[in-house]
Amino acid sequence: MNCRYYIPMLNLVGRGSVKEIGREARILHGTTAFIVASKGDVGEAQAKQISDILKAEGLDTQLFCEAVPNPTVATVEKGLEAYLGGRGDIIAAVGGGSAIDTAKAIGLLASNGGNIKDYEGINKTAHAMPPLIAISTTAGTGSEVTQFAVITDERDHSKFTIVDWHMTPNVSVNDPEMMMSMPPSLTAATGMDALTHAVEAYVSKSATPVTDAKAYKAVELAARGLRKAVLEGDNIDAREDMCYASFLAGTAFNNAGLGLTHAMAHPLGGMYNLPHGLCNALLLQHVVKFNLNSAQDKYSALSIAAGEGKIWHSERENSESFTRFIANLTRSIGIPSGMSEVGVMMKDLETLANEAMEEMIGNTNPRPYSAHQVLEIYRAAF
Numbered sequence: 001m002n003c004r005y006y007i008p009m010l011n012l013v014g015r016g017s018v019k020e021i022g023r024e025a026r027i028l029h030g031t032t033a034f035i036v037a038s039k040g041d042v043g044e045a046q047a048k049q050i051s052d053i054l055k056a057e058g059l060d061t062q063l064f065c066e067a068v069p070n071p072t073v074a075t076v077e078k079g080l081e082a083y084l085g086g087r088g089d090i091i092a093a094v095g096g097g098s099a100i101d102t103a104k105a106i107g108l109l110a111s112n113g114g115n116i117k118d119y120e121g122i123n124k125t126a127h128a129m130p131p132l133i134a135i136s137t138t139a140g141t142g143s144e145v146t147q148f149a150v151i152t153d154e155r156d157h158s159k160f161t162i163v164d165w166h167m168t169p170n171v172s173v174n175d176p177e178m179m180m181s182m183p184p185s186l187t188a189a190t191g192m193d194a195l196t197h198a199v200e201a202y203v204s205k206s207a208t209p210v211t212d213a214k215a216y217k218a219v220e221l222a223a224r225g226l227r228k229a230v231l232e233g234d235n236i237d238a239r240e241d242m243c244y245a246s247f248l249a250g251t252a253f254n255n256a257g258l259g260l261t262h263a264m265a266h267p268l269g270g271m272y273n274l275p276h277g278l279c280n281a282l283l284l285q286h287v288v289k290f291n292l293n294s295a296q297d298k299y300s301a302l303s304i305a306a307g308e309g310k311i312w313h314s315e316r317e318n319s320e321s322f323t324r325f326i327a328n329l330t331r332s333i334g335i336p337s338g339m340s341e342v343g344v345m346m347k348d349l350e351t352l353a354n355e356a357m358e359e360m361i362g363n364t365n366p367r368p369y370s371a372h373q374v375l376e377i378y379r380a381a382f
């Protein structure tokens, strides 16, 4: 078994680590930082905080606070125009996956030209992008450590995935102090995204001993920290557990890939404009049940990592207890019990199933699947 392991050159995790980015920006020869953040008061405050840190180190800054959930082609093009109109020579992204994916797409186009949809697929760029410092504020997306960006084509609400080594950030930051004010519903959804990354990477057909080590520990930490981070938002130990869980899960799926939960979550999020983490949370337990017999040994190990399984139980007992663990966790952190509760309509399930079949991200799922089986899983999660 061969292993290719991509990861940012520098990864800062822990309390106060965001304060170190000024020095790192200097080492990367940045003079003007183009800061990408989310639209709205929270995004603007985060952009200002990053701007202040960078200015203290002598950099100029330019703010682009326009990133939207499920980032669109139009937002990327607007950001590119702003970037090319300024003097930016380094990009700093602050926020969740939306802001970081937007920044990746802007940087990719700034160096390579063309339309962002041209880069759908794997390693289509010819040139490296400007240096990117990615600061996560949500402990879930993993985008700060990955070579992936998911962009929504607003014309037909479809999502497309860009996988490109050149998009791997130079520096990732996971600082729990940046996450203390995250509301419970967002903490729950993004935390379930991190857990889904870890679970799917661990059972992936492309998993290696390296990714297994990361994913296993991520599940252990998410099982310990997620419920507390949701119910006690000011518990910095729990927030730090989720920082490490998210970081580790991100490095695992960046190299092992994902699976059917994500393949089904993407069209769901695209069609209804639902948060990505929520879509995964609604689907994960049902996909695990579908996959159970194809990766029983691995789900059994994860059940032990989560503190649910017992080493003296059989693999079957432990793998089944892992599905119960996910269901109980999901319920206890306030995730809706089914897709119908968030406005999904039964008449759309067949379209969703057909779109999920087109998602290459499902190629590493441990069990092959048909459109009919995917439809049955959507129905179970309804």
Ligand SMILES: [Fe+2]
Residues within 6 Å of the ligand: 141, 193, 197, 262, 276, 280
């Ligand atoms: Fe995800």
